[in-house]
Amino acid sequence: MKIGVYYSPKTVATSTLEKPSIKDNEALVKVSYAGICGTDMMIYSGQHPRAKAPLIMGHEFSGTVDEIGEGHDFQKGDRVIVEPILNCGKCAACKAGQIHVCASLKYIGIDKDGGFTEFSSIPVDRLRRLPDNVSDEDAALTEPLAVAIHTVRRSSLKVGDTVAILGAGPIGLLIGLIAKEAGAGDIFISDVSPYRLKVATEMGFTAINDANESIVKEVRSHTRNVGADVVFEVAGNQITADQMIDCIKFQGQIVVVSVYKKAPVVNLAAMHFREISLITTRCYSPDDFTKAIKLLEQKTFDVNPLISHILPLDEFEKGFQLMENPESSLKILFHP
Incomplete structure (x- = not known):
């Protein structure tokens, strides 16, 4: 089968590998679409602490069950989405039902070969059934949509609130969609990519090009100098x-969603005097993932505008090169 492989920093290529065999608790999934995300780009740049080459990356992917053993709820031909979290089940977080902050959390596509391939062996309990009215392409955005849902649910957002989103990549735009669905009033979003800001504008957000404007000034002007x-x-x-x-x-x-490559300097004194709260988020819970599937099924909004490119695995290297340029890319999917 054809695969896309990470070999070393900035070195990826299309290759071939024997079709994997499956264990009793696994299914062989024929991958339909698999998306590049920020974590994949961190691996690609050699900055991910756990990912080891050679690796088949990709944790955002949809597919079809191609092979599965007896005694499972799925059968050959079922359309599925992969929930890529692998938790230990033993730590305090897992025992409390918060598996997304597992002390030794692992991911398909990071700690185990993932979706940039024609076929992937996946634990059966990591499969979710795909509703008939959700396309395979849109389904590949379930995982980042779950991140956005978790982020907004973690926040204190109330109906009518003014929201500022710093970063108009796929996650930032999805957070905007979920915030709007949750009742946010004005939603400002900033970036330096005209292409991404154009998409943001088309989605109904107030887009600020931070290369020549200031989201701080815009938000403060709009709120009579109060702030978001x-x-x-x-x-x-x-x-x-x-x-x-x-x-x-x-x-x-x-709400800090980013995983910083370099620890930033944070002005705690400026936060102290205004009693500002700061929280962080990490991926999503199983319930968030369920809600993401439900929103896609209900056609609550259209995620398809986030897909900027669909490429075959033969153009694996090109996909990562395109993703390095936010001036012309958002979500890039491979279609094996």
């Missing part, structure tokens, strides 16, 4: 680490 009720930081750099504090109102809430 909730700020979602989704870009992961020092500039946005500063902006998240400057954008927020007194007793407002900052």
Whole structure:
């Protein structure tokens, strides 16, 4: 079968491998679509602490059951989405039902070969059935949609609140969609990519190009210098680490979604005097994943505009090169 392999920093290529065999608790999934995400780009750049080459990356993928043993709820031909979290089941977080903050959390596509391949062996309990009216392409966005749902549910967002989102990548845009669904009033989103900001505008958000404007000034002007009720930081750099504090109102809430490659300097004194709350998020719970599938099934909003490219695995290297340029890419899917 054809596979896309990470070999070393900035080195990926299409290759071939024997079709995997499955164990009793596994299913062989024929991959339909698999998306590149920020974590894959972290691996690609050689900055992920756990991912070891050679590796078949990819944890955002849909597919069809191609082979499965007896005694399971799935059968050959079932359309599925993969929930890629692998938890230990033994630590305090797992015992409390919070498996997404497992002390030794692992991921399909990071700690185990993932979806950038024609076929992938997946634990049966990691499969979710795909509703008939959800396309395979849209289904590949279930995992990042679950991240956005978890993020907004973790926040203190209330109906009518003014929201600022720092970063208009796929996660930032999905957070905007979920915040809007949750009742947010005005939603401001910033980036330096005109392409991504154009998509944000088409989705109904107030898009701010931080290359020549200031989201801090725009938000403060709109709120009579009070600030946003909730700020979602989704870009992961020092500039946005500063902006998240400057954008927020007194007793407002900052939600840090980014996984910083380099620890930022955070002005705690500026937060202290306005009683600002800061929380973090990590991936999603099983319930968030269920809700993501339900929202896709209900056609609550259209996630398809986030898909900028669909490529065959033969263009695996090209996909990562495109993803390095936010001026022309959002969500890139491989179609094995």
